[in-house]
Amino acid sequence: MKLHEYQAKQIFADAGIPVPDSRLATSVAEVEAAVEEIGFPAAIKAQVHVGGRGKAGGIKIASDAEEASQYADEILGMDLKGYTVDRVLVEAGVDFVNELYVGITMDRGEGKPVAMVSTEGGVDIESVAEETPEAIAREHIDPAFGLHPFQARKVVYEAGIPREVAGDVASILTTLYDLYESRDASEIEINPVMITSDDDVVAADAVMNIDDDALFRQPDLAELEEETFSDDLEKKANEYGFDYVRLSGNVGIIGNGAGLVMTTLDLVDYYGGEPANFLDIGGGAKAERVTHALDMVFSDPNVDAVVFNIFGGITRGDEVAKGINEALEGFDEIPKKVVVRLAGTNAKEGMEILNTDLVEVEETLEAAVQRAVQNAQEVDA
Structure with missing residues (x-):
């Protein structure tokens, strides 16, 4: 479960991490009232679960009331990478001289949490990790003992953080790990931590994702779940009980089992397409x-085309075929071309049931993916 920036910042503030003065607003009038209290400059920040909000026009800095009203009107209701913005965070501007990155996530290769610190704050940390990995200092954490103070200091100094603020940055990192552990987080980060000319450190952004399977231990966070949805698709996925992640491509993907869906995503990319989603319907x-x-x-x-990849174990191919037929027969016109690949339990029976007037059928996964990618490309052409 992803928390919005304003939700994560409240948790950070309660834990003692410095954050800018801010107000949540859902209308232009509320933005105008907020900036009157906060003052200028003020940031107007779209609250949606996407990266690169600033580059996409979802973050603006207002220097006066007129600009604040204008930016609020532009951002509220805008489509931001497929998400409709229905709320913004109005936040006091920070006069900074430096930007840092700090975060905690799980290193699955090591089977341990890892603390990360970099002086390359304010930019896409994934790009930094890929292009200049040496710019990120890392320290693995034994979950039996937690993040020791000396480890926090060590990774901060290895990152080259100036001595004047190193202690405060190490303190923030320690607090982040405490939250990571106590709140059952899967990822927690601040990008950027802003450093002011007075050597104050301020969390100018906040990312906090919670392990869905641990929400029963976090009842107060579970209450926020409905508020974290940014669009109807996420709400619908929650209602249906699907594991769903929206991506940026145009080839829709449906499969049963996370590994099978991930393989399908990789093949779509391999054959020159772009996946639009991860959607696992589960077994049975x-x-x-x-x-x-x-x-x-x-x-x-x-989505311009769909590939349906089912390998029957618990899931029966004939049941899947019935579902596909029932879904598609309800349309006067099929909205997107659907390619189906069935294998495993009752796959033969399923292939016989499928209405081939409604779907395209391929025997192999590779052929199904290639056809779906081609279908999507034809729509874009």
């Missing part, structure tokens, strides 16, 4: 669940 999926999955993918305006 009945016709109704398959119908819901197609409803999800068809509801995404970015």
